[in-house]
Amino acid sequence: MTSAQRATDTTTSTIGTTGARRRRGTAALAAASFLLLAGLGIAAAPASYAGTPGGTQANDRNSDFDGDGYDDVLIGAPDGTVDGKKGAGFVTVQYGAANGIGAGNSVPKARTAVFSQSTNGVPGTSETYDSFGAAVATGDLDGDGYDDAVVAAPGEDVGSLEDAGRVTVLYGSRSGLGPARSVTFASAAPAAGARFGAAVTAARLTGDTPADVVAVLDQQGAQLFTYSGGALHHTGTLDTTAHPAGRAIRPAYVTTGDYDRDGYADLVVSGYSPDDDYTQGWSAVYSGGAHGLTHLRDLRGGISTASGDIDNDGYDDLVTGQNSSPDDEAEGLTGGLVGVYYGGEDGPEGQDGPGSAPRWWTQNSPGVPGTGEHGDAWGTELSVGDSDGDGYADVAVGAPGEDIGTVSDAGAVWLLRGSADGLTATGAQSFDQNTPGIPGTAEMDDTWGAQVRLADTDADGRSELLAAAPGEDTADGVVWHLPAGTKGLVADGSWLFGASALGAPGGDARFGAAVDE
Template sequence: MSGTQRPWRRLAAGAAAAVCLALGLGAGAGQPAAAAESCAGDVESDFNGDGLRDMVIADPQATVEGMAKAGQVHVVLGGGKGSVQVHQSMPNVSDGAEPGDQFGFSLAVYDANLDGCSDLAVGIPYEDVGTVADAGLVHLIFGSTLGIGQGTPDRGFRHGGALAETSEPEDWVGYAVAATRSATGVPYLVIGAPGEDISGKTDSGLVSAVYGTDFRATSFDQDSPGVWEDREAYDQFGSAIVANNNHFVVGVPGESVDTDQSAGVVMAFRTSINTDGIPAPSFGMGQLRAAGSEKSAETGDRYGTSMALIPASSTLGEYLLAVGVPGEDLADVVDAGAVQTYRLSPTGDVAELNWIDQNAADVEGEAEPGDFFGQAMAGMALRLAVGVPGEESSEEHIDKGGVHFFPLGGAPGAGDAWIEPGAGIPSTPASRQLAGISLGVSNTTLLVGMPYGPEGGHAVYGYSKGDSSPVGGIRTWKPGQDGIPLGDGAFGAVVR
């Protein structure tokens, strides 16, 4: 693999081109008045502490104060209280907006200082650190009863600063972020830097954990003690991260398996620090972990490009782990894509469940070249939403995309459902929409971002959690509504 390639950006040629075409304007807005004297606490994504869930919609290609693709994040306040635009040129956020930063490329929400208000970690992998291009940065922006970014000044996490490593070009700190609270209640933020070069191994990747209310940090890679597999060039360790209160799982889609380049693996760690000073390694696996599996690792599969962790049993503490394999070739169908699901116990035991692809028995549709089934995923109750951004239902709408829903119990074809622009997604069908490229989930709603395609069609759609065929009762957020200013670059590229 060439040292100049960035394979984790790979999509179908048309899809990749479409991502680059989105241009627009992002505007700022003032903060609302305080809603309460203290934060309500125990409410998901509640940045102003009023006890209502807020919505987070990133537009990493937004223009901010004339800076193209500087990026901003829209926080839509619960209860119809309007929206707040968060970016690097607002008070209490350090640095300043610069062209191409892509503030909001990744997002994580958690209560970092345990004050009852949610806080927002924003990944900015293309931030220049001094003269070091695309070294990357993560801003932790605090919520308060005055509003997000209006109380405690933000904290920044970058190599050479709060994170120990030296900043280098194209480290891409913040390419992926995930957050949780450990089993003992400790706030926990995990930061991926898949472009980190270590010991001359280009893009081998590095992950950092920031934990506790005093924001201690530790960094580790595949050559750290007890970590599965060895560090190699182009592994891109840290390209994707998901977390629960027992584990976080790191995607390593560039990992070579035997002679198969970019076959991909995933590695799990506990949300506790061991005697080596890093999160305790739990397990690692690729497509051949389960004995007797017929699915083998192949060059370009990119297993671990996306993942989802879905609670399966509140009494047993079990989770369902889904791993996306968007580069999977099915027979002679190149890059059709697939998903593998597992059951994950609190102790780290893993049991293989289902292999899911569009050629499986009774599954709607069929696998086609360049579908990239599994490029993005989100879980809701015991259902899995799988993004298929390269899907096209006719030659008229190339890379229109769509979202496939599957039950996480039983056969994949037992109750699956499909939505796409014009059929379940209330957006006019067009080419290069890449529906399914952006998925998120709250405690009540599956979120489908539509950041690409015709500018007037950029929106986020919310579906009731658990719906097997979510085609009614859809909630819509888009520029010009809910206090969100008009104009955007890629509104909905990340949703939480």
């Protein structure tokens, strides 16, 4: 792809400043892009905030930092060079509006912002390989009705502890995100190599506090933090590697959803299990409640996760993806798989009840475009949202290892549709950089679809697709925007942008390695 194909740079802000205006967000997951990493005393989150479209509802999944009703987009570039420090990292914000976040390869200058640890007012200092922006999430942490941005830097040193990790919060307001009240915090027990912030999320997990709870993953599990007195305080730890109530899990992904419709979000921590020699994905489900989290059950299969109401029954459903099949040579399972655990009174369940397997989908499932092949990594990334406005949430599936023709690891994205009967292949779509109407050209190691997000940035009731290729242009990273129509996603009218279009240094930044869900 040539530089002429990138989005027009209409932004003049630098990495040490912010753009003009900002917005709001909600519960999210974030983790790695292609190859994956990693008894309770818990506190809660808030009652919903009246009068704003943002806030702390258990199933709130949009990102609206300025409370104007439009989804905003938070993107991480953890390898970005800041003040000469390679791998220091930064994040960008694009604010939604009636015309979305832009069109025709043009990003509106007044609706973007860039933040790093060199931005005035943001705590900390940009340092080599901090990886600020390696994971991002949103939620209303202080209960003021505006979503806030949670930005992880798992490579940050804490004192003399290398790669202990640290997390920064940028608070939302009527004018969007700003550094003025931003705070940073580390693990309750920092350790060298722990990479605190490998993944982050925020949601209304309990009723004990007036705001969303932040859950932060490290090598051991999840730590929980709540807002009080202008700061975030540690309120509990879930050690999934020494899991007395279930299977040991090395955490890599996290998501939230109100799977039992009790008004509190539930927390799902996913990863590989040493009990299976790290060959099988498992998810530990913790049920939210008025006074804390309770371990509900462990679910087999899948590493990446996302949540939403696919069958429109009022219960969130858990979607899980495993980018390599348990037997990657087995017929029908090659190249990765995606499963759905449907919500109900007892939380997420498989086809035959609480302990059973989900309904699995692969590229070889009837009606799904394409053919599963070894190394496709189908299901590496997932996002759930209503792309056609029919009231049923659809599922975007990223396969960054998909070969396009003879071009290896170029990447592709699928959309599977929701219905009253659940997820279906009827009307399923697939896209890649060689799809007519999509700008660019499939190239080796682009890893298109390493991150995906369905977001309604123009508030028309239909979620557009953001598909990231952090390996594009020799690891500069580029993000594509595909519009949504009455029949799902549309290739015509799609456009792309890199970090430079938002006023940030794009060279080797891996822009798009994290996108808020």
